[in-house]
Amino acid sequence: MKFEVLTIFPEIIECYIKHGVLGKALNKGIVEVKVYNLRDFTSDKHKKVDDYPYGGGAGMVMQIEPFYNAIMHLKADEKPRKLVLLSPQGRKFTQKLAQKFMEESKAMVLICGRYEGIDERVKAFVDEEVSIGDYVLSGGELAALVIIDSVVRLIPGALGDELSAVEDSFMKGFLDYPHYTRPEDFKGMKVPEVLLSGDHKKIALWRKRQALKNTLKNRPDLLKNLSPEDMRILKELC
Numbered sequence: 001m002k003f004e005v006l007t008i009f010p011e012i013i014e015c016y017i018k019h020g021v022l023g024k025a026l027n028k029g030i031v032e033v034k035v036y037n038l039r040d041f042t043s044d045k046h047k048k049v050d051d052y053p054y055g056g057g058a059g060m061v062m063q064i065e066p067f068y069n070a071i072m073h074l075k076a077d078e079k080p081r082k083l084v085l086l087s088p089q090g091r092k093f094t095q096k097l098a099q100k101f102m103e104e105s106k107a108m109v110l111i112c113g114r115y116e117g118i119d120e121r122v123k124a125f126v127d128e129e130v131s132i133g134d135y136v137l138s139g140g141e142l143a144a145l146v147i148i149d150s151v152v153r154l155i156p157g158a159l160g161d162e163l164s165a166v167e168d169s170f171m172k173g174f175l176d177y178p179h180y181t182r183p184e185d186f187k188g189m190k191v192p193e194v195l196l197s198g199d200h201k202k203i204a205l206w207r208k209r210q211a212l213k214n215t216l217k218n219r220p221d222l223l224k225n226l227s228p229e230d231m232r233i234l235k236e237l238c
């Protein structure tokens, strides 16, 4: 899968993608990430990318021309790609949307604005406008990295099998169970006995109960379409 990122801060993307799961996926050739500096698609000597907003108001707005020139440059190879604009006003990004992007797109262009946003006319050239949450970031780069990271984790072969279960539980509609590792006793804080029992059936049930308990407490909105067994466990918790 190929990600092409348009930004005025390429170093934000380049620094992050070298590490962790993404770094390994890049080295395995499972993923390719190309970053383009929007300033390279300007036509003035100052490489200007922003201007004052029509109608007045605080701050600056990013001009359409660098985005248009960059998008046309990418489209010149006539290969299919999904163009995604990051914005606080976009469609909410979820694990389900990450799965959809992974399944449907061989290549994604992640378009990152800065300042107070970008000229509305850029949206005529994109397929999706996506928000990663109900808060305002300083620009689209962190949102782009969230999307890249979560989509790459879903690509077969990108993770070791032991990690893929985390996304799976989220996809099933509840949060993850608690995790513990050595030491067994840290300043009197002990690992739950059941996890030391070696009884895999008991451990699985404990983990399911904990996951449902956490979900009921922090994200009750996720508790939809539960299996009859999960519903039974949930009722015991209430």
Ligand SMILES: N#Cc1ccccc1Cn1ccc2ccc(-c3cc(N)[nH]n3)cc21
Pocket (backbone or CB within 6 Å): 086, 087, 088, 089, 112, 113, 114, 115, 116, 117, 118, 130, 131, 132, 133, 134, 135, 136, 137, 138, 139, 140, 141, 143
């Ligand atoms: N737009 C806007 C805006 C509006 C007012 C003040 C500051 C900004 C900053 N900004 C500029 C580009 C841009 C891109 C994405 C986000 C973004 C995404 C999520 N989920 N939160 N924030 C923010 C972005």
